[in-house]
Amino acid sequence: RASLDQHYFEFRITQIYRIDWKFNLLFFDVETDQGRTEFEMCWQVDRTQHYGENGMLLVDVFDNRYMIPDMDQLSRGDRKQLTRYIYW
Template sequence: MSDNGADKAIAASETAAPMEPGAGPDDFVPRYFEPERVRMYRSPMGSARLELLDEVCYARVAVRQILPLSDPDHYISIWSGDDAEIGIVLDPLELDEASQRVISEELDVRYFTPTITKIHQVKERFGVHEWDVDTSRGRVTFSVRGLHQNVKQLPPNRLIVTDVRENRYDIPDATRLDHASFQQIQRHM
């Protein structure tokens, strides 16, 4: 982190997303960061920080994917602690290694999405479907309320399942599951 405190302010609590000069509150224009000016690191307490060199340091930020399913490796949005977008990193690989690591760690926490590899059973009771599955992280059981709202079908055969705790599970290609697993999906969808 640069140490010229006179040239920048520590912005612990930002209230508005950056806008181009002359833009009104309804005319939000996204800000794309220049990779050489971005530094991300951890605070002593472990939260992610963003420093825009010679400009400002945001004491606590959140990292989000703009296109988490179709292009998860690009278009990374950085948000302030007040839930306002600060700007966008087009390609995290253009950042320094430490910044890449912080972004990767933050995305891993935010987008914890195990892949379902086998479905042992799906049973419905009072409008809630109980799933017993094997995932890339081990065997789990979870509940889904309202299958049509919480199982998203993406072309060609991908399914994203969201449980009652808002955890997401990925089935990259439902047709590639074993026959019994695929039958469980067919029966309940």
């Protein structure tokens, strides 16, 4: 874990402002526990994982991790926007 922390960043997403899809990439504009940020993620099945009971883990193009600990903590609009592109 300590070795991973030295090479990758980990963020908790608290709000989703926008998600765009272009060139088989998802472009995110989100609020995190460390402030507002943007990141890109390949639109592939291996870039998302279940996280805990009701969470989701997103991995960006640089292998940084963006966690949503509980999908129910996002607003309905944020969940709808996310599940438009990412679902299981």
